[in-house]
Structures are given as structure tokens and as C-alpha cells.
Amino acid sequence: MNKTVRTLLGLLAVGLVALTSCKQDRTEPLKNEGSTYVSVAINLQSSLRAGDSSDDKEFGYKGTWNGKDAIEKVDVYVVGDGEVSYGQFSLNDFKIGKATDDTNITIKPNKAILTTPGAKKIYALINAPEEITKTLEKSMPAHFNEAYAKAVEGMKTAQVARANAEKEDVIMMSNSAECDVTIEDGVTKEEAIAGTKNCAKVNVQRVVARVILTTTKDTYDIKLQDGTVLGTISNITYAVAQGEKTFYISQKRNEAGSIITPGYNFLPAVDPADKSKLTNYPEQDKTYDYSDLHSTVTTPRPALVAASLSDALEIGKKSLESSAFIFEASHPFGEAGQTVKTYTGGFRRGNTPYVLVRTKFAPNLDLFYNDYQKRLFQKEGHDGTFYRGEDGLFYVNVRYTTDRPSKRDYEKVPSQKYTKFEGGKVLYHVFVNPDDVALTLDAPAYRNNIYHISVTGFKSLGLNWNPLYPEDPDTEDPKNPDPKPKDDPNTPPYVPGDKDTPEETYLAVEVNVVPWNVHSYGIELGL
Secondary structure, X not given: XXXXXXXXXXXXXXXXXXXOOOOOOOOOOOOOOOOEOEEEEEEEOOOOOOOOOOOXXXXXXXXXXXXOEOOOOEEEEEEEOOEEEEEEEOHHHEEEOOOOOOOOEEEEEOOOEEEOOEEEEEEEEEOOOHHHHHHHHHHOOOOHHHHHHOOEOOOOHHHHEEEOOOOOEXXXXXEOOOEEEEEOOOOOHHHHHHOOOOEEEEEEEEOEEEEEEEEOOOOEEEEOOXXXXXXXXXXXXXEEEOEEOOEOOOOEEOOOOOEEOOOOOOOOOEEOOEEEEEOOHHHHHHHEEOHHHHHHHHOOOXXXXXXXXXXXXXXXXXXXXXXXXXXXXXXXXXXXXOOOOOOOOOOOHHHOOEEEEEXXXXXXXXXXXXXXXXXXXXXXXXXXXXXXXXXXXXXOOOOEOOOOOOHHHOOEOOOOOEEEEHHHEEEEEEEOOOOOOOOOOOOOEOOOEXXXXXXXXXXXXXXXXXXXXXXXXXXXXXOOOOOOOOOOOOOOOOOOOOOOOOOOEEEEEEEEEOOEEEEEEEEEEOO
């Protein structure tokens, strides 16, 4: 038995949860009607690759990792024409089978759900929060399908993906595909539990994606083309943004087979008067999650220093130390072979999941305009704020260049545009899942994937504020945790608009947990 399997087996221990079920209207107590039961078997697979759709990007594919999941409860819904049979289980309701390097972990059921014969759809939820299961229970039986298909709103990733006291993942999982079965009548509870009859197999997947950023070093020098060191990058932290705020309980596809999300058709609307701004910031804010940008300001998520993460197991283990969860987000893809000019897809900077990399930059002291500017920067208590002029030099005071006794004698700095870096903070944007690092067109983020970004270097000085935050950058009291400096009128070179009558029978359900699919790529950051 391999180490990953042993770890997973060690997680399967939680208290008994009473078996309850429902096929009644929600004004009545939970009670199934029928002459048979439903049981649940979980199968954690270890060899699945990414999805079959062409939308599932294989770029940077690194293999799979089973994860370190704690399964606390399982909810099973057997849905027929105008009826729903329902069961809730804990892991004490299963018996765990042995696993080897070549076979899957199997978890056999000890309980069964009473149901009726006929055509059914089977849905399984693992670790689903009470808000979701209560909503589904209240919809039974007449409105279950409608409730299940509706996007879940007002729920943060922390409610569906968290770590327990043992630092194991407790993540909500749901069907990765629809499960249609025809239930045979007259099957006994024992037959259903044994899986000899009425056994439906359900594959499940986690409802979130995971993002991890690592670096190859603690600090990096940025160099000019001639080899001169411009300055040093340090204090590297990161946050994620533009995963969607809402999600479908099960991953949804359109008729063409493309994965769609609630915000699939959202496009940033560029302001005709100022192309660096949008006219639909409220809709952007309603569609996408920017909360991680705020939470990591006071509690930074450090980038993990990892010189080499060669396989999925290493990346997966590292992701337990420092990573972020996001809901999936996607848009229509462009046509094959398109360029930036001919691109017809729906991805834009203001609607694509990204990582915001925050850093501290220390300029090369030899590149300050003069000794006076250098002394100001080195003065005790100075917070590291600096300006960089169009001339490529650094300044602290952009009005005067000397410290002569009389202001009338001050020498004015050269007339030019400046970019202000408050506190020495320099920002970089990295797409979570680019189709191409150098020339990104389509960059969706899909559930049940780990996206690992490895920073290998910094090519140039980044941005001094985050122009992808959903608000007018010139607002008087910005909510943006990385706002535009008030005394910096420059337009950034990175803007959001830039491209189943009841007869009774028993049913057994088998659940396969699709392991995390790991994607990894290295990137040298720059504009």
C-alpha cells in the first residue's frame, strides 16, 4: 500500500450521523416511502487525468494527486418523476476495503436508502454545508431539480473548502457527471448493500480549484538590458481574484460540451471616454470574488520557496502549506489559431482568474537622480516609497533635486512623467491557467484542479496599483486594497477591458472521488 493510500485510509473516521431520508413535501417529516433501500459506496480513484472536454487545458499537466481529504458526511439523492429519496451518512456508515498501488480505495456501504423502481438520477454530495443541504431538502420533491441546477449564491470558498484541526482538507464534492440508472423492483436491503443489484456508480469532484504559488528563491534582482541591476525584489506574497462568486453544485456543460459557469457571458464594458476604465464595475463586482485581495493584506500568504517541484505529489503536499481556493470561472473560447488581433473569445483581463503577486522593491542606490535623492531614500524612518521617472532614474522628492538652504534656490527635477511606488510595493498579475504564458488568450479555472505557479524570475518593474479591481480608480475613497496613488495620473499598461407511482425497491450508490488534477508552469514576471 502506498503512502498516499495509507494517509487517505487514516482520514476515514468521524462520528455517527443519523440516517435520514425524504421523498415528501418539506412540510412533512423526513421519510422515504418504498420497499427497498439505497446504499452508498465511495471509490477514491488514483489515476484519472483531466477532463475529456477540449476546454480542460492540458498545458503544464503534471499528473494527479489524491489529496489529503477528510470526508465528514455524504448526502445522496435518488431523484425520480415527482419524488426524491434521500439519505445522509457519516463514514461510520461505510466499511473500508484495502487498496494497493494498482487499485482504488473502496468504501462499501453499511446503510441503504428506501426508494421506488424506475428511471432515476443519482446525486451525491460530500461535505456539503448545511445551507446547501437545507435548501435542497426544502425543495423536495417537486422543485428538487430546479434547486439543484440553480447557481449557489452568497457562499464563500471558506464555507465549502477548509482545513480541520488535523490540517486535512474538508472540501465539498459533487457529481462530476449525471448518473442515470433504472432501479429494479424487489431488491432487498442486503442485496443493495452488497452491491449485487441496483448499484449506481457516481463520480464526484471537488467544487473548487486550488492555487499555489512558489518561488525558486527568496529574492530576485531585476536587471536592465545592459546587465545593470535595477533593484531587488523581496517579501513575495500572493492573493487570488476573479474566481466567480457563485457556482453550480455540479459542473455544468452546454450543448457543445464546453464547461460553463454562472458568469460565463460576462464581459467588461470599456468606457468610451477612458479606455482604462469600465462602465459596468457593479456587475463585475457582483460576478467575481475579490475578497482574498483584502484578507491577505494584513495576513499575507507567503509564496513558498521551492526550487523544484517535479511531480504532482510534491506540489500537492506543498499546496497544504500555502494555497488559495477559488470557484471556477470560464468564458467562450476563441477559435484555434487566432491571434490577439483576430481573437473572438470571451476572456478579458477584467474577467479572468488571476493571482496578484505583491512584492517589495528596493531600488539600486546608484540609480537615484543624485546624492540628495539617495539620502532621502536612506533616511531613517523612510517607508521605501519612491518614484521612477521616464528617464529611468529614481526619486523620492519629485519637485526639487537639491537641499539648498533657500527654496528659491532649489533646482527643479527634469520635466517628465513619474510612477509612484508607495512603500516600495510592486505588483504583478499572473493568470491562473493560461493557454500560453507568453501569449495568453484563453485562461479558464476549473474545479478539482490544482494550479501551481512557480516564479522563476522578475524581468521588469511591475505595477504600482491593481487596475483590475472593480471600481473607478479615481474614486475619492477607494475600496481597492492596492489603490491608484492620488498623485500619479498615469494610465497603467494593464487595463480590465484589454480581450423520476411509487413502487418500492433498493438502490446502491458508488461514489468515485476524482483526484486533484495538477497543472504547473514556471513564469518570469514582468509587464
